[in-house]
Amino acid sequence: MKDFGATRAVDGVSLTVPTGSIYGLLGPNGAGKTTTLRMLLGIIDPSSGSRRVLGRERPLEAAQEIGYLPEERGLYPAMHAREAIAFMGALRGLTLREARRRADVLLKDHGLGEWARKPIRSLSKGMAQTVQLLGTIIHHPRLLVLDEPFSGLDAINQGKLEQLIRNEAANGATIIFSTHVIAHAERLCERVAIIAKGKVAFDGRVDEARARLRPIVRLQTRERDGPWRSAIPATSRTEGNTFVFELPESGPEPLLRALIDGGAGIEALAIERPGLHDAFVAIAGEKTAAAMAEEKPQ
Amino acid sequence: MKKLLRGAFVIGRRDFAATVLSKTFLFFLLGPLFPLLFGAAFGGIGASVANSREKPVVAVVASEADFERLKVSRDRFADAIGDQYVLRFLRFEPAGDANVQEAALLASRSPPVEAVVTGLPDKPHLAGPVAPDGSTARQLRLILADAAGTYTSPNLVVSHTDTSSAAESKDQATTGQVAQTALFFLTLLLSTMLLSQLVEEKSNKIIEVVAAAVPIESLFVGKLFAMLAASVLGLIVWTAAGAAVVASFKSLSALPPPAVGWPSFLALIVVYFAMNYLLLGALFLTIGAQASTVREVQTLSMPVTFAQVLIFGFAATAIGSPNSGLAFAAAAFPLSSPLTMVARAAEDASLWPHVVAIGWQALWVALILRVGAGLFRKTVLKSGPRRAWWRLRRA
Numbered sequence: 001m002k003d004f005g006a007t008r009a010v011d012g013v014s015l016t017v018p019t020g021s022i023y024g025l026l027g028p029n030g031a032g033k034t035t036t037l038r039m040l041l042g043i044i045d046p047s048s049g050s051r052r053v054l055g056r057e058r059p060l061e062a063a064q065e066i067g068y069l070p071e072e073r074g075l076y077p078a079m080h081a082r083e084a085i086a087f088m089g090a091l092r093g094l095t096l097r098e099a100r101r102r103a104d105v106l107l108k109d110h111g112l113g114e115w116a117r118k119p120i121r122s123l124s125k126g127m128a129q130t131v132q133l134l135g136t137i138i139h140h141p142r143l144l145v146l147d148e149p150f151s152g153l154d155a156i157n158q159g160k161l162e163q164l165i166r167n168e169a170a171n172g173a174t175i176i177f178s179t180h181v182i183a184h185a186e187r188l189c190e191r192v193a194i195i196a197k198g199k200v201a202f203d204g205r206v207d208e209a210r211a212r213l214r215p216i217v218r219l220q221t222r223e224r225d226g227p228w229r230s231a232i233p234a235t236s237r238t239e240g241n242t243f244v245f246e247l248p249e250s251g252p253e254p255l256l257r258a259l260i261d262g263g264a265g266i267e268a269l270a271i272e273r274p275g276l277h278d279a280f281v282a283i284a285g286e287k288t289a290a291a292m293a294e295e296k297p298q
Numbered sequence: 299m300k301k302l303l304r305g306a307f308v309i310g311r312r313d314f315a316a317t318v319l320s321k322t323f324l325f326f327l328l329g330p331l332f333p334l335l336f337g338a339a340f341g342g343i344g345a346s347v348a349n350s351r352e353k354p355v356v357a358v359v360a361s362e363a364d365f366e367r368l369k370v371s372r373d374r375f376a377d378a379i380g381d382q383y384v385l386r387f388l389r390f391e392p393a394g395d396a397n398v399q400e401a402a403l404l405a406s407r408s409p410p411v412e413a414v415v416t417g418l419p420d421k422p423h424l425a426g427p428v429a430p431d432g433s434t435a436r437q438l439r440l441i442l443a444d445a446a447g448t449y450t451s452p453n454l455v456v457s458h459t460d461t462s463s464a465a466e467s468k469d470q471a472t473t474g475q476v477a478q479t480a481l482f483f484l485t486l487l488l489s490t491m492l493l494s495q496l497v498e499e500k501s502n503k504i505i506e507v508v509a510a511a512v513p514i515e516s517l518f519v520g521k522l523f524a525m526l527a528a529s530v531l532g533l534i535v536w537t538a539a540g541a542a543v544v545a546s547f548k549s550l551s552a553l554p555p556p557a558v559g560w561p562s563f564l565a566l567i568v569v570y571f572a573m574n575y576l577l578l579g580a581l582f583l584t585i586g587a588q589a590s591t592v593r594e595v596q597t598l599s600m601p602v603t604f605a606q607v608l609i610f611g612f613a614a615t616a617i618g619s620p621n622s623g624l625a626f627a628a629a630a631f632p633l634s635s636p637l638t639m640v641a642r643a644a645e646d647a648s649l650w651p652h653v654v655a656i657g658w659q660a661l662w663v664a665l666i667l668r669v670g671a672g673l674f675r676k677t678v679l680k681s682g683p684r685r686a687w688w689r690l691r692r693a
Contacts, residue, residue, distance in 0.1 A: 041510045044679050060301070060513055068510040074503030078316065090308045091511040135507075 088135030228262025305512025309520030469554030474644030584670030
């Protein structure tokens with residue numbers, strides 16, 4: 001729980017992130033994602049409640065095993081790229097010599113070798129964000145916390161970042177990232193928590209979230225009427241000559257049998273599993289989903 | 299504690315390098331040269347103006363023999379009390395009508411004539427815009443009496459001693475005052491820089507990266523000691539290279555020896571400079587941490603400077619009476635303690651009060667840093683539940 005004066009920013013968020021997973025915090029701006037992450041990292045204390053990070057109740061005790069990329073990026077403008085990365089490594093327990101060595105390797109691996117000794121202020125925004133991200137992973141953290149990591153990145157850099165997140169996860173790191181872009185969470189996450197108005201609306205696997213909704217059936221028939229129509233739910237809607245309805249609980253087989261036996265003349269039939277966006281709308285509500293959609297495009 | 303110090307070292311190292319390796323540090327090092335250059339320039343101009351302005355004289359219309367007697371007496375006074383305090387005479391040969399000559403002399407501008415003396419040796423007469431009981435007339439009476447041999451005194455035998463207890467006490471107070479003033483000005487120049495130390499982190503959003511990695515106390519301690527190190531580096535450069543400092547060394551040897559002796563006194567000056575810097579710096583860091591912009595820092599600078607002057611004034615009350623109640627209060631009040639104690643070192647030979655004072659000051663540095671970090675977490679990071687200030691704790 002976290003209050004800022006009279007405002008309750010986080011209202012009873014309770015989460016458990018499995019080791020080694022990629023975990024997404026989904027929610028619109030102001031939902032309480034960043035505050036939750038800050039409490040988790042020990043930057044701020046909760047007004048009430050507790051937290052446990054990598055087995056420690058005081059997050060700073062585990063700081064050397066955690067990497068953190070804040071939503072509002074920040075680097076010393078006069079510092080060289082190499083020194084900026086090394087500084088972040090040193091903050092997380094590396095010796096300066098080792099941090100500089102790793103910074104050189106990372107910059108070279110990410111195509112920024114020639115920028116190593118250039119001041120941050122001379123780098124493009126994308127380059128500077130890459131430098132900060134490299135500083136976040138320089139010490140090979142067991143837990144990587146990324147707050148809106150895709151914010152401000154172009155499509156190419158977003159792709160690179162997704163790959164980097166997958167690589168870190170493949171190397172055994174647990175990754176928590178917040179986003180208000182469902183597509184990123186859907187592509188990357190095994191588990192998500194949907195946060196709205198400071199509360200957890202859902203916490204679980206992505207397929208569990210999607211499984212909350214019934215699959216959608218899209219059906220086109222030659223005949224418009226017949227005894228087979230009784231197999232189509234009354235709640236169905238039509239889009240042109242296509243019937244759209246939730247797959248009945250009895251499953252596809254009775255539906256198919258009724259359509260064939262009734263002579264519907266099936267021209268096209270698709271059973272679609274709902275996406276995370278549909279699940280989000282169902283869980284958090286249309287209003288919240290609309291608010292997220294209106295936020296700055298990533 | 300180890301993690302706190304390690305974090306402080308990482309931050310301090312970055313800050314020190316960022317400060318010392320920046321181009322602006324050159325200006326910082328050259329800073330003391332500006333007042334010296336200004337001083338030299340304006341001093342030169344002033345001296346030139348002073349020299350170009352001819353000093354007024356008292357015109358003496360007399361024979362050479364009469365004037366010589368007067369001049370010998372005048373020079374004796376000048377030897378005793380300083381040439382600048384004694385009337386300056388210029389002889390003029392009597393010529394024609396005395397009244398006309400007197401009027402002509404009083405109208406003279408080269409050199410400007412203050413008054414005219416005539417009638418030597420028997421009927422001296424002073425004419426000019428001077429009062430009968432004014433300093434010119436009184437001084438002239440003494441010189442004339444001396445010249446006439448009417449002013450006699452018994453043969454005074456003088457036995458010389460190096461000092462007296464009263465003189466020693468006064469001299470040591472002077473040494474204390476010089477040290478205290480020097481310490482005050484050095485700290486005044488350097489510690490206010492700490493007001494703006496956290497603005498960079500806050501404006502660049504680096505604060506969150508740092509706060510997630512190390513305790514906020516590390517940030518405060520690192521910044522404080524980095525600036526202390528940069529200031530000490532500046533002092534070393536100034537001391538080694540500044541002509542003014544060389545001159546002050548000359549005057550140092552002219553200062554009366556402090557009660558604790560020069561080696562201990564110089565060591566205590568260094569320690570008390572550090573403690574004064576750390577105490578005020580920790581406070582300024584705390585105050586400055588609440589500011590979000592350079593404009594806010596600038597607004598804070600003036601009251602902070604006045605507060606320092608007030609503290610200096612409080613510490614200065616202890617000079618001359620190191621064992622008084624006021625002196626004890628000034629030594630006990632943490633912010634005035636270093637200045638008070640450095641003056642005490644000049645006047646009192648006991649060393650144990652300094653051990654106690656340094657421990658006391660160090661305790662307050664830690665306390666201010668702790669409260670400052672807690673306040674920063676509370677007000678800037680908006681961290682933690684509502685709780686009494688004395689129960690601030692870190693994550």
